[in-house]
Amino acid sequence: MQESLKERVEREKKWHDERFTEDNRHQSTGIFYLALEDWYKDYTNTALEFNRDAKVLELGAGLETIALNNTIKFSLISVDISPKAISYLNDQNLGSNIAFEIEDVHEMAYKDNTFDFILARGVLHHLELHTGVTEINRVLNQRGKILFGEPLAGNPLIRFYRYLTPSLRTPDERPLRNKDIDFIKKSFKNVEVNYYGFVTLIFAILFRKHSLFARKCDEVILNKLKLGKYLAWSCIIKN
Numbered sequence: 161m162q163e164s165l166k167e168r169v170e171r172e173k174k175w176h177d178e179r180f181t182e183d184n185r186h187q188s189t190g191i192f193y194l195a196l197e198d199w200y201k202d203y204t205n206t207a208l209e210f211n212r213d214a215k216v217l218e219l220g221a222g223l224e225t226i227a228l229n230n231t232i233k234f235s236l237i238s239v240d241i242s243p244k245a246i247s248y249l250n251d252q253n254l255g256s257n258i259a260f261e262i263e264d265v266h267e268m269a270y271k272d273n274t275f276d277f278i279l280a281r282g283v284l285h286h287l288e289l290h291t292g293v294t295e296i297n298r299v300l301n302q303r304g305k306i307l308f309g310e311p312l313a314g315n316p317l318i319r320f321y322r323y324l325t326p327s328l329r330t331p332d333e334r335p336l337r338n339k340d341i342d343f344i345k346k347s348f349k350n351v352e353v354n355y356y357g358f359v360t361l362i363f364a365i366l367f368r369k370h371s372l373f374a375r376k377c378d379e380v381i382l383n384k385l386k387l388g389k390y391l392a393w394s395c396i397i398k399n
Contacts (some may be wrong), residue, residue, distance in 0.1 A: 165288055168332050169241065169264055172286055175330045176242040180222060192321075195361035197370040199394050202354070203309040206398060207279050210234045217299065219265050219280035221245060226279075227254045237275075239263035266291045273301040281309040286333045289340055293347050306348055308397040311335040314390045315358070338389050341397070350399045355388025 207226050210216055214234040218225060221238035222245045236258045240246050249260040263269065265280075265287055278300050284292060300306070313319060313335040322329065336344075345351045359377040363369065382388035388395065 165266060165291065168288065169266065171332060172330055173241045176222060176240070177244045180242050180244045180248065192361065192364055194364040194368070194370045195357045196394055198360070198375050199309060199356040199396065202356075203281055203307065203396055204230065206307055206396070208232075210277050214276040215274070216277045216279065217270070217275040219278065219296075220283035220286075221249055221260055224281050225249065225260075227258050228252070232258055237261060239265070239268070241265075266295060268295055268299055270299045272298055273304075274299045275304060276301060277305045277307065279307040282311065284308055284310050284340075284344075285335050286330060289336075289343065293344060297347055305399055306351075306397065308344070309394065310397065311394050312355075312389070312392050313337045314388075314392060318361075318393050336395070341389070341395070344397055348399055351397060352399065353388070354396045355382035355392035356395065357393025358382055358388075358391045361393055 204226055208230055212233050216234050216236045218227075218236060218238035221227075221240040222242060225238045226232070227236060227238060227249075232255060234257065237260075238249070238258065239261050240249075241262070241264055243262055246260045246262050265283065278296055287293075296306070314337075319335075322335070341353060345353075356378060358381060359374040360371060363371040363374040378392075382392050
């Protein structure tokens with residue numbers, strides 16, 4: 161691994177260890193995340209559809225693992241760069257079919273073609289994307305499926321919000337750009353992208369609530385009119 165990438169990984173590891181010890185982000189972002197309620201639900205519901213015989217790898221276990229608040233019927237290995245996160249999760253005894261392991265996604269210990277499904281929420285934008293996606297592809301079997309939930313860099317107002325709140329993010333993370341989405345599409349077969357968080361964000365800011373009407377507006381504006389790459393806060397990438 162290149163020295164610059166090793167340094168980046170160490171910065172991420174330190175930040176996430178500290179975050180796992182005391183995570184207060186909800187105090188400043190709770191209102192805004194009402195805008196992404198459907199993003200969270202759609203991601204989780206899709207993940208839980210994996211069949212019982214599937215061998216699933218979850219990247220970025222931390223505070224986001226689907227195993228914490230859901231019944232997992234398939235075999236799940238969930239990895240994180242933070243030893244504190246993995247230690248905590250292993251102490252939860254969430255099931256014999258669930259394992260938590262320390263891994264750096266840029267360079268994982270698993271053999272080629274090991275997993276049927278690989279899922280990650282809010283992870284790819286922390287990685288050196290080309291290295292991380294190449295490694296994900298290596299451990300995913302030839303018929304394997306992906307499920308990624310990621311923030312986006314398209315909307316200038318959201319970029320401005322991120323600029324005002326740098327303490328909520330690691331120094332190296334970068335929301336996905338259009339060229340990043342294109343790279344992911346080329347890296348896996350039959351990829352589709354659904355966009356979230358534009359009108360719902362406006363409702364969350366103005367009315368402090370999640371709005372079904374706003375979500376329907378987003379479906380039209382972001383997905384049917386294909387403006388998501390310019391306006392959306394986040395997306396789900398799957399095949």
